[in-house]
Amino acid sequence: xxxxxxxxxxxxxxxxxxxxxxxxxxxxxxxxxxxxxxxxxxxxxxxxxxxxxxxxxxxxxxxxxxxxxxxxxxxxxxxxxxxxxxxxxxxxxxxxxxxxxxxxxxxxxxxxxxxxxxxxxxxxxxxxxxxxxxxxxxxxxxxxxxxxxxxxxxxxxxxxxxxxxxxxxxxxxxxxxxxxxxxxxxxxxxxxxxxxxxxxxxxxxxxxxxxxxxxxxxxxxxxxxxxxxxxxxxxxxxxxxxxxxxxxxxxxxxxxxxxxxxxxxxxxxxxxxxxxxxxxxxxxxxxxxxxxxxxxxxxxxxxxxxxxxxxxxxxxxxxxxxxxxxxxxxxxxxxxxxxxxxxxxxxxxxxxxxxxxxxxxxxxxxxxxxxxxxxxxxxxxxxxxxxxxxxxxxxxxxxxxxxxxxxxxxxxxxxxxxxxxxxxxxxxxxxxxxxxxxxxxxxxxxxxxxxxxxxxxxxxxxxxxxxxxxxxxxxxxxxxxxxxxxxxxxxxxxxxxxxxxxxxxxxxxxxxxxxxxxxxxxxxxxxxxxxxxxxxxxxxxxxxxxxxxxxxxxx
Numbered sequence: 001x002x003x004x005x006x007x008x009x010x011x012x013x014x015x016x017x018x019x020x021x022x023x024x025x026x027x028x029x030x031x032x033x034x035x036x037x038x039x040x041x042x043x044x045x046x047x048x049x050x051x052x053x054x055x056x057x058x059x060x061x062x063x064x065x066x067x068x069x070x071x072x073x074x075x076x077x078x079x080x081x082x083x084x085x086x087x088x089x090x091x092x093x094x095x096x097x098x099x100x101x102x103x104x105x106x107x108x109x110x111x112x113x114x115x116x117x118x119x120x121x122x123x124x125x126x127x128x129x130x131x132x133x134x135x136x137x138x139x140x141x142x143x144x145x146x147x148x149x150x151x152x153x154x155x156x157x158x159x160x161x162x163x164x165x166x167x168x169x170x171x172x173x174x175x176x177x178x179x180x181x182x183x184x185x186x187x188x189x190x191x192x193x194x195x196x197x198x199x200x201x202x203x204x205x206x207x208x209x210x211x212x213x214x215x216x217x218x219x220x221x222x223x224x225x226x227x228x229x230x231x232x233x234x235x236x237x238x239x240x241x242x243x244x245x246x247x248x249x250x251x252x253x254x255x256x257x258x259x260x261x262x263x264x265x266x267x268x269x270x271x272x273x274x275x276x277x278x279x280x281x282x283x284x285x286x287x288x289x290x291x292x293x294x295x296x297x298x299x300x301x302x303x304x305x306x307x308x309x310x311x312x313x314x315x316x317x318x319x320x321x322x323x324x325x326x327x328x329x330x331x332x333x334x335x336x337x338x339x340x341x342x343x344x345x346x347x348x349x350x351x352x353x354x355x356x357x358x359x360x361x362x363x364x365x366x367x368x369x370x371x372x373x374x375x376x377x378x379x380x381x382x383x384x385x386x387x388x389x390x391x392x393x394x395x396x397x398x399x400x401x402x403x404x405x406x407x408x409x410x411x412x413x414x415x416x417x418x419x420x421x422x423x424x425x426x427x428x429x430x431x432x433x434x435x436x437x438x439x440x441x442x443x444x445x446x447x448x449x450x451x452x453x454x455x456x457x458x459x460x461x462x463x464x465x466x467x468x469x470x471x472x473x474x475x476x477x478x479x480x481x482x483x484x485x486x487x488x489x490x491x492x493x494x495x496x497x498x499x500x501x502x503x504x505x506x507x508x509x510x511x512x513x514x515x516x517x518x519x520x521x522x523x524x525x526x527x528x529x530x531x532x533x534x535x536x537x538x539x540x541x542x543x544x545x546x547x548x549x550x551x552x553x554x555x
Contacts, residue, residue: 110191120210120213124212124246128239129239131239132172132236135156158230161236165232165236168233172236176243183250186250186253192293193293195293196490196496197289201256202257205252205256205257212242219238261283264283264284265284266284267280268281268282269524269526272299272303273521286500287498287500288490288500289496292496296488300477306516306519307440307475309444310440385436385439396468400425400459402428403425418456419456422455430448437472440472488509488510488511490507490508491506492504493505506523509521
């Protein structure tokens with residue numbers, strides 16, 4: 001069993017000194033105003049006073065008191081609310097949830113959007129088929145006439161389908177099949193992310209489908225149903241034109257949603273906080289929220305895993321050293337406090353002033369040489385990592401050499417499966433692996449059960465020891481620690497549903513638990529330049545050379 005020691009930051013009580021004294025103090029003018037209030041009260045004889053937010057009315061012995069009425073209140077109208085009432089409403093009806101919690105309304109909105117889009121697309125797909133079948137179904141529904149003999153006649157009679165009509169029906173069926181396959185290939189996919197704003201291009205395509213379906217049904221009801229169109233070939237041609245229109249809308253959706261952003265137009269510089277790792281990606285014409293999704297994809301695909309335990313490791317002198325970003329963490333081992341009366345420093349500490357100044361100079365020199373201590377601490381840490389790495393490689397080679405295939409063994413042997421073999425050879429490399437994970441601060445990412453299962457898998461497929469150790473040497477995410485769902489928030493001065501522009505800056509904050517908790521990505525958008533490419537004529541004379549020989553040359 002592995003025990004992890006906490007590497008948290010220890011706060012001293014000195015860091016919080018003076019916070020209790022940060023109160024709002026009234027200036028001297030406020031004190032003078034308070035002292036002058038009794039005289040003011042004597043001058044304001046008939047004024048009614050209430051609470052600070054109440055209405056104060058000045059009553060004078062005058063018949064025109066209505067013109068002199070004064071009302072002082074914090075509200076702006078008679079229907080306004082006080083700050084306490086607004087806070088109560090905010091607590092009762094929260095407008096935004098905690099970013100670290102799952103957003104239920106956004107998930108419900110996504111399901112509602114998917115359901116609405118599915119219904120609209122289904123109605124649009126079935127509409128041409130219904131237009132073709134409706135005249136044939138109407139002939140099977142007789143109705144009684146107004147005479148007493150109850151003679152039956154048909155509501156709608158159409159002509160027989162000719163050879164050209166049958167060809168159109170065949171084309172109609174194949175086009176519907178192609179449309180169904182295209183809809184399945186483009187739209188029947190798992191959603192990548194929940195976007196905070198409306199996806200404008202997708203909503204525009206869906207609105208176009210609604211408008212197209214409504215227009216065709218309106219024309220079908222007015223020109224075909226009401227007139228009882230007898231020519232069935234004309235009805236099939238009309239339904240075929242509806243299918244063609246839906247195919248063109250599908251083509252437009254593919255261009256807008258899948259092809260338009262493929263050509264690189266912008267580059268996004270991604271900087272991760274707190275370790276400062278940066279990377280650049282190229283994107284096309286996208287909205288800010290869709291660009292943020294591409295940034296997160298790149299982050300989980302190409303960025304090394306952020307290890308918060310590497311931020312602070314013990315240095316050679318016992319102090320805490322910060323490896324990933326930030327300034328030097330080496331602090332002086334003593335503090336000097338000045339006398340309250342403003343006297344010399346030595347009087348406050350009970351030592352001569354010369355010694356106090358010498359201590360201050362030593363502290364200044366130590367502060368100036370802090371980068372040297374940081375440099376040597378990092379060198380010492382890298383030396384320890386290389387040493388533990390070599391020991392782990394030797395232990396893995398020795399452990400893998402003990403395992404052989406059962407059919408390769410000539411003498412009597414007890415066969416074992418891969419998991420039993422991994423459990424048998426794991427104690428030989430457990431000590432070296434534990435020390436390497438401890439010095440690289442990877443204990444929380446690799447437990448003993450995961451290491452044994454990983455070793456069993458590599459023994460099953462007869463992999464080399466170096467390939468087994470690649471998981472511990474590379475900063476990539478392990479299979480067990482790969483998240484299935486993460487929670488991020490985007491911060492941008494512009495509307496996130498708008499298009500990317502040159503100079504756009506937005507930030508992504510992670511609210512998911514784990515190693516990425518508190519990670520921030522700052523993304524800066526830069527437009528790729530226009531390339532003015534010209535051609536220069538190659539001069540054949542430039543391919544001729546001569547040698548300058550002298551008596552001192554070796555040629």
